[in-house]
Structure formats: C-alpha cells, structure tokens
Amino acid sequence: MIQLLTPTHWKDYELIDCGDFEKLERFGEVILIRPEPQAVWNKQLPESEWQRLHHIKFKGRSATAGDWVKKSPKTPERWHIEYKNNEVAIKFRLGLTSFKHLGIFPEQAVNWDYITQNVKSFTTPEPKVLNLFAYTGGASLVARAAGADTTHVDSIKQVVTWANENQELSGLTNIRWMVEDALKFVKREVKRGKKYNGIILDPPAYGHGPNGEKWKLEDHINEMMHDVIQLLDPEEHFLILNTYSLGFSSVIIENLIRSAYPKVQNLETGELYLQATAGPKLPLGVFGKFYKNKS
Structure with missing residues (x-):
C-alpha cells in the first residue's frame, strides 16, 4: 500500500x-x-x-x-531548535546558507520516528546503524539517542562538522564521523563483511565525493541498493530509502528494493509531505522502508 x-x-x-x-x-x-x-x-x-x-x-x-x-x-x-518524540530529544543548530538550506529537512521527522521505533524494538544490544548521505545528522542523532552504535557518512567535511555541532548540542557522544564517498564506503564495508542493523539512505539527485567522485541518482542507486542489502544483519534490521527527485515515484522505489532484496519483509512505500496550516499539502520526496525482527 x-x-x-x-x-x-x-x-x-x-x-x-x-x-x-x-x-x-x-x-x-x-x-x-x-x-x-x-x-x-x-x-x-x-x-x-x-x-x-x-x-x-x-x-x-x-x-x-x-x-x-x-x-x-x-x-x-544562527539559532537552535529541538525535535522530540516519545523516546528521544535532539537539537539542531540552524544557519542561513547561500543555497537556501538551513541545515534540516523537516519532513524527515517521519523517518526519525521510524528509526527510534526500530532501534528501541531490537533485541541486539547497541544495534549498529549506518547513515549514508547523512548531511547534518538528524537521522544519526536520533539513532544514537535511541541507543544505536551509529556511523555517519557524508562527502562534505563542512556538513559533517555541522553534524558534530548538533551532536554536542543534543548532549550525545561517540557518533562515528566519516567524510567519504558513500558508494565507496559501502563497497569497502561489504568486502570487510560488516553488518548493520539499520541503514538510512537519503541520496541527492546529483552529488560529488570528496575526491571528485560523481553521484547521479538514476545511474547509481540500483548499484547502491544491491550493495547495502549485503550489509544488513540477516536476523534483525531496518532500512530507509528516501529520495527527493522530481522524476522518481514510490513505485520506482518499491521496484528497486524488491529487485535488490526479493525476501524483503514489512515493506512500506509512499510519499512524504508537509501539511501547511493554511491547507495545502507540500510533497517532499518518496520513500521505501522495511524492517525485520527476531521475534
């Protein structure tokens, strides 16, 4: 559905x-x-x-x-805001950037609640969570606050520094910061046989790695999905894929996930939006997410 x-x-x-x-x-x-x-x-x-x-x-x-x-x-x-649900509370430093962003994407709060719910439900002590294309760290902060051993990967050093500021504001410690190309990092983790209980992907339509690597969503997302599926703990896991691309639909997201992981359980797909107080709904990306528990 x-x-x-x-x-x-x-x-x-x-x-x-x-x-x-x-x-x-x-x-x-x-x-x-x-x-x-x-x-x-x-x-x-x-x-x-x-x-x-x-x-x-x-x-x-x-x-x-x-x-x-x-x-x-x-x-x-610059100023600070807080986000909290029933389980965790985190804080963000916002700032006026020259490319109209402030350091946060508010619609992602839906995914933060999903992360919290899954990390808290796992029987694995301190489950491992990997946040790719992690920006200023909203998903990383929530995962860490919920009790996860969290790795944050982004290719831009300045936004990783910003995410670290948010960690300090939130009273958290020990998030692992990686300034790397996400696809290269994932391939290396696959070779090492690493496993994660949670993986979050929020890739841009276009992007660049720290060494000039090129990312184009439609060219690389299928390869990325097949790689990250190999990193999921087979017994207990969740994954979120979120895209903000005018050409992508939730049906495309569903096909990507089912192609990479035919045995997927509890798959949900759809669209994130913000509800304006004045009435309209503002669409802000499509998502696919799934989880598996030991029980």
Whole structure:
C-alpha cells in the first residue's frame, strides 16, 4: 500500500503556507520565505500576510545560490531548535546558507520516528546503524539517542562538522564521523563483511565525493541498493530509502528494493509531505522502508 506521511508532533517547526513557488515556514521563533519549486498552486494566505509574518526571505541570484534579506538586523543568522518524540530529544543548530538550506529537512521527522521505533524494538544490544548521505545528522542523532552504535557518512567535511555541532548540542557522544564517498564506503564495508542493523539512505539527485567522485541518482542507486542489502544483519534490521527527485515515484522505489532484496519483509512505500496550516499539502520526496525482527 502506498502511504502519505507527514510529521504530526513537532512544536518547533510549522509550514504556515505554500504556493506560487514559495513556502512560508516557522523554525522555532523565526519565520522564513524560501523558494519551493513544487508549490505550483496559489498561496492560500494573502501576500500582505506573508509580508507581515516573515522575518527573513531568500532571494535567488542564480539557480543554485542567493541572499537572505532580513526585515530586522536583530534577526539571528544562527539559532537552535529541538525535535522530540516519545523516546528521544535532539537539537539542531540552524544557519542561513547561500543555497537556501538551513541545515534540516523537516519532513524527515517521519523517518526519525521510524528509526527510534526500530532501534528501541531490537533485541541486539547497541544495534549498529549506518547513515549514508547523512548531511547534518538528524537521522544519526536520533539513532544514537535511541541507543544505536551509529556511523555517519557524508562527502562534505563542512556538513559533517555541522553534524558534530548538533551532536554536542543534543548532549550525545561517540557518533562515528566519516567524510567519504558513500558508494565507496559501502563497497569497502561489504568486502570487510560488516553488518548493520539499520541503514538510512537519503541520496541527492546529483552529488560529488570528496575526491571528485560523481553521484547521479538514476545511474547509481540500483548499484547502491544491491550493495547495502549485503550489509544488513540477516536476523534483525531496518532500512530507509528516501529520495527527493522530481522524476522518481514510490513505485520506482518499491521496484528497486524488491529487485535488490526479493525476501524483503514489512515493506512500506509512499510519499512524504508537509501539511501547511493554511491547507495545502507540500510533497517532499518518496520513500521505501522495511524492517525485520527476531521475534
């Protein structure tokens, strides 16, 4: 069954409205306007309300970069927010980057709850979790806070440093940081015979490794899936594959997973979205996930 999933209990984040290729969001006490290519419908709130509410707006200079325009110089460049569910609490340092990101993808909270649930349910003491294309570490923090021995892999040193800041903010320790090309790292782990109880993949459509390695989702994701399946502990595991690519559907994700792992159990596929307070649903990627318990 294809599912539509959205975070439901995050007090520090709110999608207020979206439309006309923009989104109006609250992160903690700070409200921002950012571009959103998928919001092709009309805004629900009047433009005057958007202008009244926001503190900062991103204005693009090119397809990949831009500037943040503040209404008040007192608005911070960096600030902290918290995420918690019934089992764990983590914190993030947010910041205004030149490519419109803040250091967090709020829709991923759905996957963080799934990680928490599975790590807590495993009988394996300190289950091993591998987070690939791990960015600033939301999934890594949640896995570690839930009790997992966690390895975080990303090719960009600056975002791994950012993730380490988030670890310290969250009062956590001992996440293993790897600045590496994800596909190369996985192949090396396969050769070593390593096993993980949990694997999270949130690959970009395009990317580069630290030594110039090229990643293109449609060219490499099938190879990656066949490799990571070999790393799963056969008795007790979970895997999450999340993609943000306009050309990918949840049916493609299902085919990828079933092709790489014909014996998959408890497979769920669907679409992640954010529910705007003003009404619209903003689609933000497709996912596939599955788990296996010893019981």
